[in-house]
Amino acid sequence: MTLALVLFIAVVVFVWRAVKVVPQQSAFVRERLGRYHDTLTPGLTVIIPFIDRIAYRHNLREIPLDVPSQVCITRDNTQLKVDGILYFQVTDPQRASYGSSDYVLAITQLAQTTLRSVIGRMELDKTFEERDEINRAVVAALDEAAFNWGVKVLRYEIKDLVPPQDILQAMQAQITAEREKRALIAASEGRKQEQINLATGAREAAIQQSEGEMQAAINLSQGEKLAAINKAQGEAEALRLVAAATGDAIERVARAIGSEGGLEAVNFKVAEQYVAAFGQLARENNTLILPANVADVGGLVATALKVVRSADANARA
Known part of the structure; x- marks a missing residue:
């Protein structure tokens, strides 16, 4: 058992x-x-x-590896604290087993030294602008060395870049000054645009006003022209009407003289107007204009009648 x-x-x-x-x-x-x-x-x-x-x-899965933070010195002798993370994957188990005693430590140390070398070739301002370039340089250097360790370095990312406190204050002051400069430039551009807009508006208003005055003057002159034409036409029409009326009156007087009793009426009318005219002159003027023979009123009337008869005979002829 x-x-x-x-x-x-x-x-x-x-x-x-x-x-x-x-x-x-x-x-x-x-x-x-x-x-x-x-x-x-x-x-x-x-x-x-x-x-x-x-x-x-x-x-064999992708492994993230936190690279410890370190202080790097830039090209312009500025200390910079850098912290990053590395992603790698074991591709050859045999090399990973016998190529290095500790491939994780080897990758970590190589990442730190490569990062110091890359940042040492850059100025401080470039380190903030060229993060992607730093990441690519570190990955290229690690991938070449890690091949013998059976490891493939996939990517490297910088988590944080921390300059010294005095550099941070100087950078903050620079950013503040730059923003104030942009604000002043923007304000001046706004004032400039405002003045341009005001000048353009005043110019357009003056143009519109002058065009309006010109159009008003044209309309006024055209109106005055039409008024003058209408007045002239009215006066001409009035003269034609007066002439027509005068002609009609003369024609009627001529017909009246030629009718029965017309001549006697003319004689009476002429004598009456003659006497009235001399009476009016006597009332309104100090000086009288008298014919040579004032007593011979009948002769004057006869002379006037002779003229009337002659005009009547010419009319009948």
């Missing part, structure tokens, strides 16, 4: 040491009698107990 139990325990131990399960995204390095034999891939694998052993276990 004791022997069977011992055999059972021995079998269990043998199976336990012989059967190995490799997880996904992992690699086990097997040594046989102290020498590298092969690399076990994910899955169930049987090894020879006491002859084979799993010497190294590697994680």
Whole structure:
């Protein structure tokens, strides 16, 4: 019974040491009698107990590595505290096992020295502007060296750049001055644009006013011209109407003279107007204009009638 139990325990131990399960995204390095034999891939694998052993276990996933912060000196002799993070992946388990005693420490130290070298070639202002360039330079240097360690450096990112406190204050003062300068420039540009807009508005207003005055003068002159034309046409029409009326009156007088009793009426009218005219002159003027023979009123009337008869005869002829 004791022997069977011992055999059972021995079998269990043998199976336990012989059967190995490799997880996904992992690699086990097997040594046989102290020498590298092969690399076990994910899955169930049987090894020879006491002859084979799993010497190294590697994680094949991407691994983030925090690079300790360090003080770097820039090209213009300014101290700069730099903190970064590194991402790498084991690509060759055999090299990762035998290429370096501690590839994580090796990568960390190489990242720090490379970063100091890259920043030492830059001025302080450039270190803030050229972060991507710094990251690429560190990755290129690490990737070349890490090949012998079976490691692939994927990327490096600077987490923080901290200059000394006095440099920070100087930078803050510079930024404040630059912002004040931009504010003054913006204000002056605004005033300049305002003056330009006011001048442009005044010019356009003057142009509009002059154009309006010119149009008003044109309309006024045209109105005066039309008024003068209308007045002239009205006066001409009035003269034509007066002439027509006068002609009509003369024609009617001529017809009246030629009718029965017309001549006697003319004689009476002429004598009446003659006497009235002399009476009016006597009332309104101190000086009288009298004919040579004042008493011969009948002769004057006869002379006037003779003129009337002559005009009537010419009209009938």
